[in-house]
Amino acid sequence: MFGMRETASSRVVFRFHSQSCINMSKSFFINVNGRSLQVSEDTSVAAAMIMAGQPCRRSVSGEPRSPLCGMGICLECRATVNGEPHLRTCQLLCVPNMEVVTE
Numbered sequence: 001m002f003g004m005r006e007t008a009s010s011r012v013v014f015r016f017h018s019q020s021c022i023n024m025s026k027s028f029f030i031n032v033n034g035r036s037l038q039v040s041e042d043t044s045v046a047a048a049m050i051m052a053g054q055p056c057r058r059s060v061s062g063e064p065r066s067p068l069c070g071m072g073i074c075l076e077c078r079a080t081v082n083g084e085p086h087l088r089t090c091q092l093l094c095v096p097n098m099e100v101v102t103e
């Protein structure tokens with residue numbers, strides 16, 4: 001399945017694995033910039049931010065930035081998670097009631 005979300009400042013294109021859309025038996029809610037989002041237990045925080053249509057941060061010139069490498073190298077996915085700033089969200093799995101705040 002293929003989907004796209006747009007916000008006022010960014011366009012995020014993402015793909016779903018069809019099985020992960022169906023297998024939501026172990027799902028819970030997290031908060032991304034104050035918005036509640038249902039995710040499955042194997043969802044990375046970076047993927048959750050994409051699902052929420054939220055860029056991770058802004059570049060110096062104000063461009064929205066989102067995960068690039070997905071393996072902890074590029075640092076484009078940094079966000080504040082449960083009050084801890086600058087975490088590489090592609091390396092974190094969601095847990096219930098997690099609070100994610102982007103720049």
Ligand code: FES
Nearest residue numbers: 070072074075090
């Ligand atoms: S996406 Fe590159 S470090 Fe997370």
